[in-house]
Amino acid sequence: MIRALHRWLGLPALILVTLLAVSGAALSVFPAAERISAPQAEQAMSVADLAARIKSAFPGVEQIRRSPSGRITAFWFEGGTPASAVIDPATGAATASGDPNPVQRWLANLHRSLFLDDAGRIAMATGAAAMLVLAVSGSMLVARRAGGWRRWFAPLRGPLAGRIHVELARAAVLGLLLSSATALWMTASTFGFLPDKAAVPSLPSAVSGTMGATLTSMPLLAATPVSSLRELNFPYAGDATDVFTLKTESGTGYLDQGTGATLAWSGTSGWTRVSETIYMLHTGQGAALLGLFLGLTALTVPVMGATGLLNWLAGLSGRPRIRDNAAPGGAETIILVGSEGGITWGFAATLHLALTRAGQRVHTAPMSSFDPGRFSGADRYVVLAATYGNGDAPASAKGFLDRVAGLSAAPAARLAVLGFGDRSFPAFCAYARAVATAAEGRGWPLLLPFETVDRQSPQEFARWGRALGEALGIDLELNHQPVLPEVKPLTLVSRRDYSHEVQAPTAILRFALPRRSIWQRLMGRGFARFEPGDLLGVVPEGSPMPRFYSLASGTQDRFVEIVVRKHVGGVCSGELMALEPGGTVAGFIRPNPAFRPGRDRTPLILVGAGTGIGPLAGFIRANASRRPVHLFFGMRLAESDFLYREELDAWTAEGRLSSLSTAVSRGRRPRYVQDALVAEQIEVVRAIRKGARVMVCGGRQMAAGVAEAMARILDPVGLSPAVLKAEGRYVEDVY
């Protein structure tokens, strides 16, 4: 609901809001420039002194104005011609022309009315209202995505456009809220909807009729500091019935030009003060720094518009669309999805469709938006949850467990939890299991016992579906066709073979970069943008299920490179290993943002064994900034398994690689990669203390051995792999 509002308001409002923001940002510079350039009055100076100085420099002075920036402008007549100037209060002399800046005027008219007067004002006010609603709904979405308001600044994952969108939003939302809310107030004030009209005292019926009191002898002028002055109007020359009019922060009054006495005074109303404060907050006139801040936050708007648009377009093609999604309050079945890469959404869509066809009203939503209050008509909840990393919540499930823990009572509607994962990982379905355990702990009644689906198995999913149908008393057949990204034919350009001797043939395969459409380049999707450590999905002939290989190259290398080892009976590795230059396979890119070295200058400790060196070699090849990189590489035989040997030598010579330690497990002195780490533990600890990031790639056993060795190495300095993992400084890509 909120997302729909944010999107369907944001798209049409994009141009108007961008125009408002850009012109507003440009305008924000003027108050600051004025504040810097305007000569300021000394602290204790009175209006009487200032007026006397100006009067002696310009005897014909008619009006003195002080802007919120402290700039003082005088207006006078000279030989029948009106003139004005910015005044230096120290001398009373002119320092610059008092005419308004035409550029500022042009921008201001664009900003508030598109040069269309009232119609334009209404259009721009509509834009401001749209911005306000976008800021509020966007904040709610950020909180929901992060898993609660207290996690507002939680680190983000996911595609770049989405991250930029949220990063900017979190930094700028306060400024945008302030700008848009004050804009609406100002529009209401301009159209006279607010009782903030200036109060002017009625003119006294009698004046002294004399003239010639000196300015310094007028008590009110002497008592008013320049800092509170708004405007001082002089009486017409020669008109004894006219008076001085003084406007200050606190009100307006008249002074007798003969006696200097105050004839009438009326204070500023509360409404006027509020409107003046709001004007200052919006324009930055009188609050130049705030103005600059608001200008900066406004500059994020076009970027957020663009990234928001990209997000929406990416979402259109990425996650399967849920058709006939019932309103949250009216649905009997609520499907909650915890997905990292979007695969689980595909399963949810299949379930949603099948239940809807069976005549149910179904609402599907991310787990992070779980709120029993919204689902008032729910008879049952179905949770489909993947697992991120080592048992963490996937992106769309952030904060779910906290919400369950925070419920005053478990919902009465019964619950079924289905986990999605890969049995070859130790934390198989760990997050979904944690959800089931937490629900049980809260006494949430179960509709079905906890179940799992291994490696996206359509059979297991269909079996679980039949059990669900039985529990609901309906016939439920879940026929899930996994949605694959668009595949491209990849042509092999070269291959280098290793390891014939150890019965596990391995090869570095290099493919030509496939042709990318302009659209993909713009969106940075598919083969248009990938980095070492991302995954290449290869769809073998005769099997719909892709296999994933870590990439050893990025887009900038202009080729697609992977390291493959032939598994016994492996369909995909068999097809790849049989490939000769010129041959093709079907592949696609899957981003793996969790396994990236980052852009900073802290040292990198790369640990890999066998084919696990692939992405690590890619990182070293891409290390143009010559950041310190230490590689620990484990192999079986040095003669046949030393992948990338020549490159590693060259990269060391070029300074891309700082040190290389190898471990050979089938030599005269068998040694594993963790032994190499232990041997270099002093260096390892030193690098970690400098903020090093550890990246491990290879088989599961190797990774476990490395973690164990690292725990031993780090224990004496009070650190552990778990602590580093929590800081994002220890990442694994394990298969």
Added chain:
Amino acid sequence: MRTILAALALTTALTLPGIAMARPVTLTTTLKNYGGNGAYLAIYVTDPTGAYAGSLWMAGTKSKYYEHLSDWYRATGGNAAEINGITGASVGAGRRLEITLDLADALFDAGYTVHIDAAAEDMRDSPDEITVPLTAKGAGQPVPGRRYIADFSYGL
């Protein structure tokens, strides 16, 4: 060039009892190219004692800015009833405002004076930009303004 035809519903002070004779008068105000946003103009009449008698036209629709037409504002307290039905858009720099209205004969050659207060955003206020006595002889004679108005004339 802007022409506004207004059958002026004479405000209280200008409709003196017993005066049925009235004639159409065209007020023409041409603005200078003063290089600013559109000007607000208040056109009003004072009686032989100099007291406010009534308003003829208000160019500018946002009442919150009327305080800058300071003489008019002081005389009327910004009372919107004074300009009810005789309000139009502000007048751009270099543009001309033409209003035709019925004025009572008794106002001519009787010491009544036409005043125009002018103001433009972020520029100086200019009360009494124009002060010209209403006389039959003065009709058609352009009078220069002080800041914003190039000239003003009334034609019978």
